[in-house]
Amino acid sequence: MRKLLHTPEGVRDIYNVECGKKLTLESRLKKTLHLYGYHDIQTPTFEYFEVFRKEVGTIPSRDLYKFFDKEGNTLVLRPDITPSVARAAATLFGGEELPIRLCYTGNTFVNHSSYQGRLREVTQLGAEHIGDDSPSADAEMLALVIESMRAVGLKEFQLNVGHLGFFQSLIEDAALDEEAKERVIELVNNRNYFGVEEYLESIAVKRSSLEAFAALGELIGGVEALARAKDIAPNSDGIMAVKRLEKIYNILKMYGVEKYVTFDLGMTGVYGYYTGIIFRGYTYGTGDAIVKGGRYDRLLEKFGKEAPSIGFAIVIDELMNAMVRQRIRIVYTRKNHLILYDEGKEKDAIALAKDFRSRAKNTEMMKKDGGRLLEEYLSYGKEYYAGTLIYIKKTGSILMVNLVTGEQKEIEQSEIQKKEAQK
Secondary structure, eight states: OOOOOOOOTTOOOOOHHHHHHHHHHHHHHHHHHHHTTOEEOOOOSEEEGGGGOGGGTOSOGGGSOEEEOTTOOEEEEOSOSHHHHHHHHHHHSTTOOSOEEEEEEEEEEOOOOGGGOOOSEEEEEEEEEESOOSHHHHHHHHHHHHHHHHHTTOOSEEEEEEEHHHHHHHHHHTTOOHHHHHHHHHHHHTTOHHHHHHHHHHTTOOHHHHHHHHGGGGOEESTHHHHHHHHHOOSHHHHHHHHHHHHHHHHHHHHTOGGGEEEETTOOOSSTTOOSEEEEEEETTOSSOSEEEEEOTTTGGGGTOOOOEEEEEEEHHHHHHHHHHTTOOOOOOOOEEEEEEOTTOHHHHHHHHHHHHHTTOOEEEEEOOTTSOHHHHHHHHHHTTEEEEEEEOTTSOEEEEETTTOOEEEEOHHHHHHHHHHO
C-alpha cells in the first residue's frame, strides 16, 4: 500500500469552500486598499539573504528558511514582505519624490518553535505608504486598517497604538546598555512591570527612570493616556512623540474612527526597523494580533533610497480564525451550475455548458454513474456551493433542481437556455 504524504509541521492545505472564502476575504480587503489609492505590487517569494540580514531589523537569522542557489548565494524565503517592498521601491522608484502607495498579498515563512503551534507559512495582505513623514500619513494608515476590518464585517476590534520615540526616551534617560535594554524590552512585552521595577532596582537605575518604567502599565487607554504620558516623558524626544500621537488622534477624529484606537505607550516594535508609531490590531477569537504595522523611516536607506515610510500587514489566517469563532459570515457567492448527464448525452451536456460559460456562468459537468443515486449528486452540489443541478436524462427529458430551495422541475433544454438568457 502506498504511503500517503502529509504536509510538514506548520503548513497546511487550504481547499474547496475554505479556500474560496479566504480568497473572497482577500479580495474584499484589497478592494478597500484600492479605494484609498494603493497600487498592487508583487515581490519574489525568496530573496537574497542581505534583504533580511540583522542590520535590516527583521527576525533573527535562526528563524529564517535559508538555502543556496547554483552560484552559492544564500537565499531565504521571505519572513516579512515589507523589506521586499522597500527593496523594490528603492530600485523601481529611486528617483520618485512624491509619495508612493503600494499594496500586496503574499505568503511569509518563519521557522517558529513548534511548541507554540503557530503556522510557519501564513498569508499577509498589506500596504506601504512610502515618501511621506507626516502625521496625516500615519493617520491614513490607521484609518485604512480600521476601514478594512469594518469592510469584512468585523465590529469588535481595537487598534493599539504606541510610539517608539517615547519608549526610546525612557531607555536613553535610564542610560541602559544593550543587554539591559533587551531585558527591559522582554519584560515590558510580557507586561511584567513589577519585573521591570525589580530588574532596574538591581542594576541601580535612578529613581525617576524606575518610576517612569513602572508607570508604563498605566499609560494605556484613550486620549487621556497621552496627557499622563507627557507628564512622565523624561525629555523633549518623549514629549514630541506624545504630541505626534495627539496630532494623529485629531486627524483620526476627522475620519470618524477614533473609537477603535487605544493608546499604549508601553508598546515596543515587532521588527527592529520600526522608528516611529507602531500599532497592532486585536479582536476576539485569536491569540495573536491580526494586524501589525509601524513607521520605518530609515529602512529604504539600506537599499539606496532616502524615504520615510509607514506600513502594515493583515495576517489573513488569524483574521479568518477570528471571524469563524465570532460567527461572522464570509460572503462566498460562488454559485455553480452542475450539469449531470446520462450515457450518450455528452454532446447535449457540452452544448449547454458552452452556452452557460459564454454568459460567464460557472458550469461543472459530470457524467452520471449508473450505480449512483441522484441524491448523491444533489448532496455533492450542495457541499460545493452549486446553485442549480441540471440532469440530462437518457430519455431526453431534463430535470432542473434548485439546490437552495430543493424545488425540482422537468424542463426542455431550449427552455433552460431561454430562462438563463433572461437572468
